[in-house]
Amino acid sequence: MLVISCIKQVPDTTQVKIDPVTNTLIREGIPFIMNPYDTHALEESLRLRDEYGVRSVALSMGPPNAEATLRKACAVGVDDAILISDRCFGGADTLATSCALSAAIERLSQDDNLAIVFCGKQTIDGDTAQVGPGIASRLSLHQLTLVDRIEHLDLDQRTIQVRRKLEGRYEIVEAPLPVMITVVREINQPRYPTVPMRLAAEEIEVKTWDNSVLKLDVETVGLKGSPTWVSKIFSPDRDQGEIIGDGVTDPEGTAQLLIDKLLSKDLLAV
Amino acid sequence: MSINQTIYIPLFAVSVLFFCYSCYQRLQLISLGTSENRTDRAGARFAKMLTYAFAQKRVVQRPFGLNHSLLFWAFLLLALANGEFLLEGLFPSVSLALLPTPLHYGLAYVFDAVSLLTLACVTIAFARRLFFAPDYLGNEYSSPRSGEALLILGMIASLMIAFFMLHGAQIALGEAAASRPISALFGKVFASLSVASLESVALASWWVHAVVLLVFMNVLPRSKHMHILTAIPNTYLCSLEQPNTQLREIFEKGQRFGVGAVEHFSWKDLLDSLTCTECGRCQDVCPAHITGKPLNPRRIVHDIKVNLMANGPTLKDGFSGELPMIAEEQGEGTSSEEALWSCTTCGACVNVCPVLIEQMPKIVKMRRHLVQERAEFPEELLTFFENAEQRSNPWGMAPADRGKWSSLLGERPFSVDKTEYLFFVGCAGAFDTRAKQVSVAVATIMDQAGITWGMFGKEEVCCGDSLRRLGNEYVFDKMAKANVEMFIEKGVSKIVTACPHCFSTLKNDYRQYGLELEVIHHTELIEKLIQDGKLKLPRNAELGKTIFHDSCYLGRHNDTYNAPRNVIKAATGNAPAEFGRSRENGFCCGAGGGRMWMEELTGERINRNRVSEALEQKPDTLCVSCPYCMTMMEDGLKDLGNEQVQVKDVAEVVAEALMPKQ
Ligand code: SF4
Ligand code: SF4
Numbered sequence: 001m002l003v004i005s006c007i008k009q010v011p012d013t014t015q016v017k018i019d020p021v022t023n024t025l026i027r028e029g030i031p032f033i034m035n036p037y038d039t040h041a042l043e044e045s046l047r048l049r050d051e052y053g054v055r056s057v058a059l060s061m062g063p064p065n066a067e068a069t070l071r072k073a074c075a076v077g078v079d080d081a082i083l084i085s086d087r088c089f090g091g092a093d094t095l096a097t098s099c100a101l102s103a104a105i106e107r108l109s110q111d112d113n114l115a116i117v118f119c120g121k122q123t124i125d126g127d128t129a130q131v132g133p134g135i136a137s138r139l140s141l142h143q144l145t146l147v148d149r150i151e152h153l154d155l156d157q158r159t160i161q162v163r164r165k166l167e168g169r170y171e172i173v174e175a176p177l178p179v180m181i182t183v184v185r186e187i188n189q190p191r192y193p194t195v196p197m198r199l200a201a202e203e204i205e206v207k208t209w210d211n212s213v214l215k216l217d218v219e220t221v222g223l224k225g226s227p228t229w230v231s232k233i234f235s236p237d238r239d240q241g242e243i244i245g246d247g248v249t250d251p252e253g254t255a256q257l258l259i260d261k262l263l264s265k266d267l268l269a270v
Numbered sequence: 271m272s273i274n275q276t277i278y279i280p281l282f283a284v285s286v287l288f289f290c291y292s293c294y295q296r297l298q299l300i301s302l303g304t305s306e307n308r309t310d311r312a313g314a315r316f317a318k319m320l321t322y323a324f325a326q327k328r329v330v331q332r333p334f335g336l337n338h339s340l341l342f343w344a345f346l347l348l349a350l351a352n353g354e355f356l357l358e359g360l361f362p363s364v365s366l367a368l369l370p371t372p373l374h375y376g377l378a379y380v381f382d383a384v385s386l387l388t389l390a391c392v393t394i395a396f397a398r399r400l401f402f403a404p405d406y407l408g409n410e411y412s413s414p415r416s417g418e419a420l421l422i423l424g425m426i427a428s429l430m431i432a433f434f435m436l437h438g439a440q441i442a443l444g445e446a447a448a449s450r451p452i453s454a455l456f457g458k459v460f461a462s463l464s465v466a467s468l469e470s471v472a473l474a475s476w477w478v479h480a481v482v483l484l485v486f487m488n489v490l491p492r493s494k495h496m497h498i499l500t501a502i503p504n505t506y507l508c509s510l511e512q513p514n515t516q517l518r519e520i521f522e523k524g525q526r527f528g529v530g531a532v533e534h535f536s537w538k539d540l541l542d543s544l545t546c547t548e549c550g551r552c553q554d555v556c557p558a559h560i561t562g563k564p565l566n567p568r569r570i571v572h573d574i575k576v577n578l579m580a581n582g583p584t585l586k587d588g589f590s591g592e593l594p595m596i597a598e599e600q601g602e603g604t605s606s607e608e609a610l611w612s613c614t615t616c617g618a619c620v621n622v623c624p625v626l627i628e629q630m631p632k633i634v635k636m637r638r639h640l641v642q643e644r645a646e647f648p649e650e651l652l653t654f655f656e657n658a659e660q661r662s663n664p665w666g667m668a669p670a671d672r673g674k675w676s677s678l679l680g681e682r683p684f685s686v687d688k689t690e691y692l693f694f695v696g697c698a699g700a701f702d703t704r705a706k707q708v709s710v711a712v713a714t715i716m717d718q719a720g721i722t723w724g725m726f727g728k729e730e731v732c733c734g735d736s737l738r739r740l741g742n743e744y745v746f747d748k749m750a751k752a753n754v755e756m757f758i759e760k761g762v763s764k765i766v767t768a769c770p771h772c773f774s775t776l777k778n779d780y781r782q783y784g785l786e787l788e789v790i791h792h793t794e795l796i797e798k799l800i801q802d803g804k805l806k807l808p809r810n811a812e813l814g815k816t817i818f819h820d821s822c823y824l825g826r827h828n829d830t831y832n833a834p835r836n837v838i839k840a841a842t843g844n845a846p847a848e849f850g851r852s853r854e855n856g857f858c859c860g861a862g863g864g865r866m867w868m869e870e871l872t873g874e875r876i877n878r879n880r881v882s883e884a885l886e887q888k889p890d891t892l893c894v895s896c897p898y899c900m901t902m903m904e905d906g907l908k909d910l911g912n913e914q915v916q917v918k919d920v921a922e923v924v925a926e927a928l929m930p931k932q
Pocket of ligand 1: 552555556557558559565566567612613615617618619620629630633
């Protein structure tokens with residue numbers, strides 16, 4: 001039985017600044033990290049591996065240096081790590097990315113029975129939350145997004161019940177396997193790599209699959225297969241705020257003023 | 271008097287053999303530990319042994335210490351008398367009487383007097399244990415009135431009494447010289463007895479003395495009185511590192527990281543555990559123990575011993591032991607994880623132990639195992655570890671913003687030919703709002719004194735102090751290597767830090783990476799600048815009554831006590847008031863050892879305890895020399911609802927004295 005976690009290497013966005021003149025991301029010297037939501041996807045696949053003995057495989061698409069991120073997945077103990085990397089995959093948008101990932105997942109499930117594909121709910125660099133659902137559509141998997149708990153998993157009956165964390169409510173959903181699940185932070189606490197595992201991970205061979213393996217139509221991948229075009233990146237202007245009331249002399253009145261103001265702008269609901 | 275040798279010789283032989291066997295067994299246990307070099311620098315070791323074992327430097331620092339120290343010396347002298355006694359039993363012709371008469375009489379006199387002294391000391395020790403034992407003598411597993419302790423004292427007392435009775439009877443019989451004043455008194459008492467009775471008194475006393483002595487000898491290696499045998503070698507084999515920094519680990523496949531089972535400790539750790547005298551001094555100074563955490567350094571050492579005893583036999587057979595060394599729950603022979611995480615690495619325990627046992631390093635070794643082999647640690651440390659590794663600072667702030675605190679000072683890059691000092695600002699100094707003000711004060715002072723300095727700005731990375739104390743040696747190792755490489759590459763030779771943790775790490779820990787630089791804490795630099803007349807303070811800082819809190823990493827770990835005090839005095843006109851517990855006895859703020867990044871949920875908060883102690887002196891300003899102490903003291907004051915007392919770093923006190931009068 002196979003559980004796959006899709007992880008992406010992203011620039012540490014807390015450190016990314018937008019150049020005010022050129023309106024481009026200043027990426028120079030910014031370290032790459034594993035997309036924080038994906039660390040939870042990875043952890044959940046490892047948790048199921050520990051509990052049910054399924055095979056946990058980490059999958060990532062990116063430039064060759066994304067291997068570093070997969071190595072981190074090895075350090076926490078995935079059974080296999082595969083990097084999808086090819087020049088022709090570069091510049092992919094969410095559609096082209098989900099196509100390539102889907103092809104790889106399909107290939108992996110030829111030798112093993114696919115149960116779950118885990119993705120983070122979104123990435124911190126693109127924030128689209130489309131790749132997970134994209135994979136689900138390409139592969140006709142049932143999609144369970146924003147999951148914060150796996151309530152029940154029955155590998156024999158091939159069913160899963162999860163809890164989805166939605167705004168102001170939870171939803172308990174059941175689906176037959178295989179499924180695609182996107183996870184939120186609350187689902188688990190990612191494990192910390194032990195030193196022996198880190199040292200072992202340094203020697204593990206991260207497999208790289210290029211298009212000679214996946215054999216996708218070059219028109220459907222990379223920049224060519226991406227209908228999305230970024231026309232401009234900019235930081236939005238922020239309106240100058242105003243100072244209302246006087247919190248020192250009249251804290252209560254000021255708090256009231258603030259509440260009224262927020263209500264009037266529809267930023268607060270009673 | 272004739273001794274029945276057919277009884278004595280076998281008795282003597284069995285006792286000696288059994289004693290040797292016990293010692294051999296203990297040595298075998300110690301040899302289960304891993305290797306560690308503790309025989310280098312013989313001269314320095316010898317000096318330690320003289321100071322701590324023979325001069326009993328630390329023993330005498332507490333009331334009753336003198337009593338122990340007299341006993342110690344009496345023991346050494348009486349060892350001669352007892353040696354003679356045991357030999358005389360084997361070879362009746364061998365005795366002091368063989369020596370030239372003046373020497374014989376002299377020695378007999380000394381032995382008699384010393385025996386009286388011993389009896390007096392033992393009586394005092396007895397009374398202390400029974401009637402006015404200090405709290406720290408006991409704890410959950412041992413009582414001041416423990417049978418073992420009282421038995422030992424009882425045995426010593428009976429040895430002395432039997433000794434007097436024996437010689438008293440012999441004097442009355444005219445068999446021994448009367449050069450023994452105390453025994454002679456006994457002789458006078460016995461004077462009315464018949465010769466036959468006197469002979470039986472002498473014989474009975476001899477046998478009592480002999481049997482008690484042989485039993486005593488055999489109790490030693492099987493009790494806490496093992497320290498009588500091991501304390502002296504233990505001081506010789508002590509760590510010569512000051513402060514006691516953890517050793518490096520080698521990160522290669524197949525290595526073990528930290529200590530997860532008793533046999534992973536070094537042989538010296540195991541010797542420590544058998545040497546503990548159970549005096550309870552470390553328990554009495556430990557901030558974690560005092561504030562109700564499950565940690566007790568004495569217990570850490572004791573549990574290693576119990577574990578070693580329990581697992582020893584199976585370990586000797588080459589199997590692993592059953593009793594765990596570390597578990598969630600504490601048990602005799604097992605340290606609890608919570609106890610290990612409670613340590614602030616303040617070093618108070620290491621600093622107080624009369625026999626130089628190294629408690630805190632053992633805790634760090636076990637933390638290393640938990641972090642590196644098991645990845646088990648309090649939840650809140652996960653964020654800390656990740657921030658430290660990914661962003662090189664504890665808060666996970668953008669590294670690019672490291673230099674921002676100095677924006678008002680203009681660009682101040684370090685360059686080998688233009689700047690004398692590298693100002694290693696540290697994470698707190700660069701990111702913590704309050705500590706940033708201290709960084710500005712330090713920079714202003716250096717500028718005023720005409721010191722040229724520069725910094726690495728956004729290239730600076732965390733020194734790794736908390737990581738190392740928390741046992742995350744792997745990440746610390748990477749950081750230390752990166753820092754050392756950068757110092758060498760940029761040609762740094764002098765570093766000033768505004769944080770005792772950076773200070774101690776750069777100065778001491780990095781020495782293990784081959785880096786020997788002049789590292790100076792800002793209080794030391796300021797003291798020097800004032801002394802050399804480079805820094806003139808135009809006025810006195812008006813901060814009311816000040817009190818100075820010692821940072822463990824500046825004070826106890828690096829013996830810097832006077833610099834901050836002298837600076838405060840120079841800047842305010844008055845010496846700061848002192849805490850009840852100050853200097854070597856300073857009490858931790860609660861943030862060291864990575865505790866800064868952890869919750870403190872059990873017992874009283876350490877900072878609260880410390881701040882209450884400060885408030886007893888009714889200060890207006892509480893002076894600190896460390897950003898962590900700053901946070902802890904400010905939080906403690908808030909916690910106690912005190913808004914009058916302000917907390918200031920020593921540099922801020924000086925900066926105030928530099929400002930023109932308004
Ligand atoms: S270093 Fe300090 S906190 Fe840790 S055990 Fe020793 S006295 Fe206690
Ligand atoms: S470790 Fe040292 S200070 Fe602590 S109880 Fe034992 S002998 Fe005393």
